[in-house]
Amino acid sequence: MGSESPDFGPIFYLSNDMHALEIVSLSKAYLSGFLKKVQALQEISLTIEEDEIFGFLGPNGAGKTTTLKIVTGLLKPTYGDVKILGAPLSQVNIRKQIGFLPEHPSYYNHLTGFEILDFAGGLCCIPGFERKKRIERLFDRVRLKEVRNVRVSEYSKGMIQRLGIAQALINNPELVILDEPLSGLDPIGRKELKDIIISLKDEGKTVFFSTHILADVEMICNRVGILHKGRLLKVGKLNDFLSDTKRNVIITFEFTGRVKPTLIQNVNPTAEGYLNVTIEKEKQNTIVKSLQNEGASIISIVPETITLEDFFVAEIKKDEN
Amino acid sequence: MKIRTLILNTFKEAVRGKIFLIILGFSIVLLVGSKVLVPLSLGEERRIIMNIGLGSISMFGILLAILIGSQLVYNELERKTIYFVLSKPVKRQTFIFGKFLGLLLTLLVVILILSCWFYFVLFWLTRLHPSVLLVAIFFSFLEIMIITGFSIFFSTFTSPTLSSIFTLFFFIIGRLAPDIQLLASKIKEPVSHFLLQIVYYIIPNLSNFNIRGKVVYAEPVGLNHILYSVSYALIYTIILLVLSCEIFRRKDL
Numbered sequence: 001m002g003s004e005s006p007d008f009g010p011i012f013y014l015s016n017d018m019h020a021l022e023i024v025s026l027s028k029a030y031l032s033g034f035l036k037k038v039q040a041l042q043e044i045s046l047t048i049e050e051d052e053i054f055g056f057l058g059p060n061g062a063g064k065t066t067t068l069k070i071v072t073g074l075l076k077p078t079y080g081d082v083k084i085l086g087a088p089l090s091q092v093n094i095r096k097q098i099g100f101l102p103e104h105p106s107y108y109n110h111l112t113g114f115e116i117l118d119f120a121g122g123l124c125c126i127p128g129f130e131r132k133k134r135i136e137r138l139f140d141r142v143r144l145k146e147v148r149n150v151r152v153s154e155y156s157k158g159m160i161q162r163l164g165i166a167q168a169l170i171n172n173p174e175l176v177i178l179d180e181p182l183s184g185l186d187p188i189g190r191k192e193l194k195d196i197i198i199s200l201k202d203e204g205k206t207v208f209f210s211t212h213i214l215a216d217v218e219m220i221c222n223r224v225g226i227l228h229k230g231r232l233l234k235v236g237k238l239n240d241f242l243s244d245t246k247r248n249v250i251i252t253f254e255f256t257g258r259v260k261p262t263l264i265q266n267v268n269p270t271a272e273g274y275l276n277v278t279i280e281k282e283k284q285n286t287i288v289k290s291l292q293n294e295g296a297s298i299i300s301i302v303p304e305t306i307t308l309e310d311f312f313v314a315e316i317k318k319d320e321n
Numbered sequence: 322m323k324i325r326t327l328i329l330n331t332f333k334e335a336v337r338g339k340i341f342l343i344i345l346g347f348s349i350v351l352l353v354g355s356k357v358l359v360p361l362s363l364g365e366e367r368r369i370i371m372n373i374g375l376g377s378i379s380m381f382g383i384l385l386a387i388l389i390g391s392q393l394v395y396n397e398l399e400r401k402t403i404y405f406v407l408s409k410p411v412k413r414q415t416f417i418f419g420k421f422l423g424l425l426l427t428l429l430v431v432i433l434i435l436s437c438w439f440y441f442v443l444f445w446l447t448r449l450h451p452s453v454l455l456v457a458i459f460f461s462f463l464e465i466m467i468i469t470g471f472s473i474f475f476s477t478f479t480s481p482t483l484s485s486i487f488t489l490f491f492f493i494i495g496r497l498a499p500d501i502q503l504l505a506s507k508i509k510e511p512v513s514h515f516l517l518q519i520v521y522y523i524i525p526n527l528s529n530f531n532i533r534g535k536v537v538y539a540e541p542v543g544l545n546h547i548l549y550s551v552s553y554a555l556i557y558t559i560i561l562l563v564l565s566c567e568i569f570r571r572k573d574l
């Protein structure tokens with residue numbers, strides 16, 4: 001069983017037990033100021049399989065960028081082990097198999113978009129002829145063809161971000177690592193980029209990207225990891241998380257009697273003139289019965305929709321307690 | 322291929338920057354300086370022009386090496402382009418050497434342009450074009466190479482301003498190296514003597530590279546002197562670069 005890498009770098013035969021990325025007990029302490037340490041990552045362990053889109057979620061300062069920088073060799077871990085496609089970080093040439101989009105990227109202002117990609121291709125040792133072909137295809141893919149010969153200093157933020165995607169894909173990488181790829185893009189740009197991410201998966205690549213915007217992961221990720229204050233709180237499928245959490249139901253009722261219902265607190269009036277109460281699902285039957293006994297007529301019972309946002313906030317709150 | 326890509330990019334960056342202002346500045350200084358001083362020189366015009374030309378080629382080269390060199394690595398960190406470059410399959414050592422060689426290539430091209438202009442002015446004013454002056458220019462280039470090494474070394478751990486100041490400091494005491502040795506030999510007190518000796522061995526002896534006086538007076542430059550100077554410059558520069566790589570390799574970006 002092996003799939004041959006189409007790149008010009010070393011050829012890796014991917015076996016069943018090899019992961020796209022394997023992070024074991026990764027810790028990172030920054031030295032900030034004199035002898036003062038900031039623990040940015042604490043014992044993170046994470047395995048990303050080939051062919052998946054993994055969303056790395058976390059609020060600002062959670063340690064997402066720190067993790068991605070360690071994986072791409074820009075930072076040295078304080079402790080722990082990282083393997084990319086089975087190879088250790090120290091093997092520089094393994095980076096021929098990865099593409100990286102840094103956070104808030106910037107490129108040489110003295111170069112044009114074409115020259116940036118040509119430079120990136122040169123660093124990945126892609127021969128000139130092949131390089132030109134790929135550059136043209138990438139410019140099509142990220143829709144920058146018209147500005148290919150314009151200096152990068154004149155690019156808009158969205159163009160820079162798209163150029164960043166193109167430079168990350170120049171070496172046709174197995175593993176694509178994107179640090180907040182959707183930041184700075186307008187809704188159309190976001191849609192396009194999400195489509196690109198999905199198409200990367202269709203090509204058999206693995207995508208590992210960070211974001212703090214939950215809507216980004218909802219549609220496209222196979223699995224997500226939630227990072228908070230340097231610790232990985234949860235890893236898994238989004239749907240599993242959401243069905244795991246206890247769900248509430250919202251009962252809407254109309255009360256015609258003069259006496260207010262005594263059984264329950266937190267009754268809120270709705271815009272239509274009804275009353276509304278949110279309770280745990282287990283208590284639904286008892287509460288409905290007693291409401292009816294007191295003379296209320298039930299209008300509707302609906303499960304409360306838990307948004308990813310709520311889930312995320314709940315997880316982080318749980319962690320803080 | 323990687324290092325070639327890095328070298329060419331560094332070269333492009335310099336060329337698309339304001340480097341031509343320096344070249345233009347040089348050309349004007351040389352031309353005006355020669356024109357003004359020659360009439361005052363009472364038959365010494367050859368030497369005057371040669372001295373001005375060789376001296377200013379050296380000075381402009383040093384100036385550029387310090388100005389560009391001290392920013393090379395720092396700018397990449399500051400503008401975050403380093404993340405883009407070093408997440409590619411590029412070793413940090415390759416990056417440092419690429420930057421260094423790119424700047425050296427830039428300086429070589431600049432010095433060649435300046436030298437052509439210098440020969441043109443010299444020939445125009447005196448009808449002379451002695452090729453021995455090229456040896457002096459080559460020696461200046463060796464000195465500039467060491468200075469480039471220093472500015473890259475400092476720029477791996479300090480800001481451009483500090484890096485320029487430190488490099489300038491080493492340039493100045495490097496040129497004063499023989500005086501330091503002389504001082505050391507005069508001082509009898511053992512501790513100071515010892516310390517001065519150490520300083521003398523650490524700093525680059527840049528006086529080796531000043532053969533401008535010699536060539537202007539048409540004194541011969543021995544082959545041994547050339548070989549010694551080339552090896553000295555190479556070894557000194559390589560040591561600086563290896564140190565730079567070691568520092569840079571450990572750096573968290």
Ligand SMILES: Nc1ncnc2c1ncn2[C@@H]1O[C@H](COP(=O)(O)OP(=O)(O)OP(=O)(O)O)[C@@H](O)[C@H]1O
Nearest residue numbers: 030032038040058059060061062063064065066212
């Ligand atoms: N160079 C540094 N020196 C000291 N501390 C740092 C450094 N870089 C990051 N940190 C700290 O490490 C922690 C994690 O930072 P990191 O940039 O990885 O977060 P992040 O999840 O990427 O956040 P954001 O969503 O804001 O990009 C933060 O507390 C930050 O203050």
Ligand SMILES: [Mg+2]
Nearest residue numbers: 064065066103
């Ligand atoms: Mg970040």
